[in-house]
Amino acid sequence: MKKGYELIYKRPKTLLSKRMHYCPGCFHSTVHKMLMEVVEEMDIQEKTIGVCPVGCSVFAYDYLDVDMQEAAHGRAAAVATGIKRMLPDRIVFSYQGDGDLAAIGTAETIHACNRGENFTFIFINNGIYGMTGGQMAPTTLEGQKTTTSPYGRKPDTAGMPIKMAEIVSLFERVAYVERVSCNTPANARKTKRAIRKAFEFQMQGLGTTFIEVASNCPSGWKCTPEESLNWLKEHVFPYFPLGVFKEPAKEKV
Amino acid sequence: MPQKGYVEISVEVCKGCNLCVIHCPTECLALNTSDTNSYGLHYAYLVDEDKCIACQNCAVICPDAAITVYKKVA
Secondary structure (H helix, E strand, O other), X not given: XXXXXXXXXXXXXXXXXXXXXXXXXXXXXXXXXXXXXXXXXXXXXXXXXXXXXXXXXXXXXXXXOOEEEEOOOOOHHHHHHHHHHHOOOXXXXXXXXXXXXXXXXXXXXXXXXXXOOOOEEEEEEOOOEOOOOOEOOOOOOOOOOEOOEOOOOOHHHHOOOOOHHHXXXXXXXXXXXXXXXXXXXXXXXXXXXXXXXXXXHHXXXXXXEEEEEEOOOOOXXXXXXXXHHXXXXXXXXXXXXXXXXXXXXXXXX | OOOOEEEEEOOOOXXXXXXXXXXXXXXXXXXXXXXXXXXXXXXXXXXXXXXXXXXXXXXXXXXXXXXXXXXXXX
């Protein structure tokens, strides 16, 4: 550090110094960073347990310096339920992609939300199966080209993209639902605030908290990170609007 | 008067995604197109230290947490 200067921002200590395997510009690593900043700020490193999915973020336990558990494909919600019921004083989160949470694990997700299990979902929605080579996911937009929909997704045969945040906000025992993104520094800061809020509601035992991150996939979408931000703005946000879908009533907080 | 600062970007951690460069309000960052790190990726660097206002935008948006920000003590 130069003389006369003070440190105002650095990599969180809870994020291990290992180089992340994600593609350049991927929001997975941004969300990892935000998540670990929240853990560092709230000083809950010893009390936090995460559940990893199958997908691009399958190696998240290599980067996050908290207790982690790997789950079978799509079953992170079920594993997190078990952990939270056995250790109710811990802060439990499941970190899942759209192939994991909205495709193979839809049943686990819906039922965990219906039961109001007291843990936090962090759902990375990039609209594509990134790890396996860019196939169509349930959240792929109408007309979006992927390797399994080379002429664009057709709603007549493949249906419309699933809006998970809207769906889970209908459940009575879900406390907090918000969709955020990381496409600008302002939105990235909002993501951090949303994660912090979700953890605080979880500590108060208000019910399931669900954060959906409208993410990008430069490799799967076959574009540069910069172009992926434009695609997010032009195509993803009109269909997946950002914002709070459900919040606990003020007197409860 | 805007505050002054500077950033340090870890060459080996940077993957050259360019997100910090496009979000810098004073355009004081750039991608080094003539050199690469050991992974063969172009890395971002601070071009003009006088322009940096320590707004932390680059550090917040950086997916790989490669950026450290310092602010001048008033």
